[in-house]
Amino acid sequence: MAFRPLHDRVLVRRVKEDNKTPGGIIIPDTAKEKPSEGIVVATGSGARAEDGTLTPLDVKPKDRILFGKWSGSEVTINGEELLIMKESDILGIIK
Numbered sequence: 001m002a003f004r005p006l007h008d009r010v011l012v013r014r015v016k017e018d019n020k021t022p023g024g025i026i027i028p029d030t031a032k033e034k035p036s037e038g039i040v041v042a043t044g045s046g047a048r049a050e051d052g053t054l055t056p057l058d059v060k061p062k063d064r065i066l067f068g069k070w071s072g073s074e075v076t077i078n079g080e081e082l083l084i085m086k087e088s089d090i091l092g093i094i095k
Contacts, residue, residue: 003077005084008047010059012038012072012083036071037094039064041082057087064094 005011015037040063046056059065072085 004042005044007044008057008087009044009084010040010057010087010090011042011077012065012067012085013041013080014038014083015064036067036069037064038067038083043087047087059087059090059093066091066094 003011040059040061042061043057043059046054048054067083067085067090071089072083075082075084
């Protein structure tokens with residue numbers, strides 16, 4: 001992929017959730033919420049402070065993350081739906 005986010009932005013691929021409940025009930029697509037878990041695809045170079053210094057990002061590609069429900073902007077790159085969000089929209093890294 002030839003796309004790199006700018007500054008403190010991160011490109012995220014949503015993790016697909018199972019369409020069955022633990023009890024075996026199948027959930028239709030229209031009733032499902034979009035997952036708030038994803039994998040970092042690419043990151044920007046970092047945030048610039050007022051004095052011009054570059055602060056590197058805490059996340060890196062292939063990190064599994066949690067983000068807010070309404071975080072980011074949906075984009076389609078090479079036919080794949082991805083999210084672009086600021087690092088501050090990320091709630092945490094799943095280890």
